[in-house]
Amino acid sequence: MxxxxxxxxxxxxxxxxxxxxxxxxxxxxxxxxxxxxxxxxxxxxxxxxxxxxxxxxxxxxxxxxxxxxxxxxxxxxxxxxxxxxxxxxxxxxxxxxxxxxxxxxxxxxxxxxxxxxxxxxxxxxxxxxxxxxxxxxxxxxxxxxxxxxxxxxLLDVRKRLCRVLLELAEEERDGHADRSVIRIRQTELAARVGTARETLSRMLGKLERDGLITRKGWGIVLLNIPSLHREVPHWREDLQLFPLGPSQSRQ
The missing domain is CATH 2.60.120.10 (Jelly Rolls)
Structure with a gap:
């Protein structure tokens, strides 16, 4: 309303x-x-x-x-x-x-x-x-x-997904360098990645098998942020170009 x-x-x-x-x-x-x-x-x-x-x-x-x-x-x-x-x-x-x-x-x-x-x-x-x-x-x-x-x-779904997960982790900023908890619905995550929900689910399964994430009912836990960075090495440069917003700027 x-x-x-x-x-x-x-x-x-x-x-x-x-x-x-x-x-x-x-x-x-x-x-x-x-x-x-x-x-x-x-x-x-x-x-x-x-x-x-x-x-x-x-x-x-x-x-x-x-x-x-x-x-x-x-x-x-x-x-x-x-x-x-x-x-x-x-x-x-x-x-x-x-x-x-x-x-x-x-x-x-x-x-x-x-x-x-x-x-x-x-x-x-x-x-x-x-x-x-x-x-x-x-x-x-x-x-x-x-x-x-x-x-x-130019990027496949895996790399786009890794980039979005890193961006979401930066927004959460829970103080952990290697791990982060992301609370997001799969429909919204698929929309941010730009792919179908079914494709997203398969790719999340692959990242989980690779030990990069684990899925919970309420969201996703990033288990190895450094490895996610290696999937998209220029991600931090992109973040400097496109800051998350005044209230989300890094200290």
Whole structure:
């Protein structure tokens, strides 16, 4: 269920300063942006925006998790990004984007701050450092899309799966260098890898037989992260290009 909350109950501009994109903005500019901001709550499974829907907002993830994905002609889902607290999406509206290029869905209870297109465009014109930060973010997203396209064409399912498992382990950051616990449904994992669930299940079985992982009812335990790294040796370089988000940056 989606719940829209009146702007006057939002709070203060400190909320915006919690996002790296806005952290350096002066108070008077933040106040102006705040006037064009709405607060919306979503329940698990709610669709936030759909592909080809008219794009009118920059969406800031205050809490929860949002998956950004596209559907193939045969209905298969390909996850492009998973946004957590501190992440944002929809910034292409200031670069000529009229419609969303993908669908966004809440994976759990999620709170978004939606900044209206007019407020964002005014900010870009009035404050060039913000425009540069937005452009840098947009460039990283484009590079990530290029990486995903290259993986689909050049990497087999095993290597793509290893890369996604490492990325998920980095998101969890449970403090263990060699082992990590990942809680994820196989349908979602298949969508992130870009393969069918049946193919994913077979490949997970191979990794399990090789001693790299073990499967539990609630997820996957990575038993040998160094060996997973050897499967995709350039993975850490890719992670530097495509950081997981402000709230997930490494210490």
């Amino acid at each position: 989606t719940t829209q909350i009146k702007q006057d109950s939002l709070g203060s501009t400190e909320v915006l300063q919690g996002f790296s994109l806005f952290s350096a903005l002066p108070e008077d500019i933040l106040q102006h942006v705040w006037q064009g901001t709405d607060k919306v709550r979503y329940s698990r499974g709610d669709t936030i925006v759909t592909e080809e829907q008219q794009c009118q907002h920059l969406h800031l993830v205050a809490s929860g998790v949002v998956k950004i994905y596209k559907l193939s002609e045969d209905g298969r889902e390909q996850i492009i990004h998973v946004m957590k607290s501190g992440g944002f999406f929809g910034e292409d509206i200031v670069f000529g984007g009229e419609r969303y290029e993908a669908t966004a869905e809440a994976l759990c209870k999620t709170l978004l701050y939606n900044i209206k297109r007019t407020a964002l465009e005014a900010l870009v014109l009035e404050y060039p450092p913000f425009a540069l930060a937005l452009l840098a973010s947009f460039g990283r997203r484009l590079k990530r899309l290029m990486m995903l396209i290259g993986e689909a064409a």
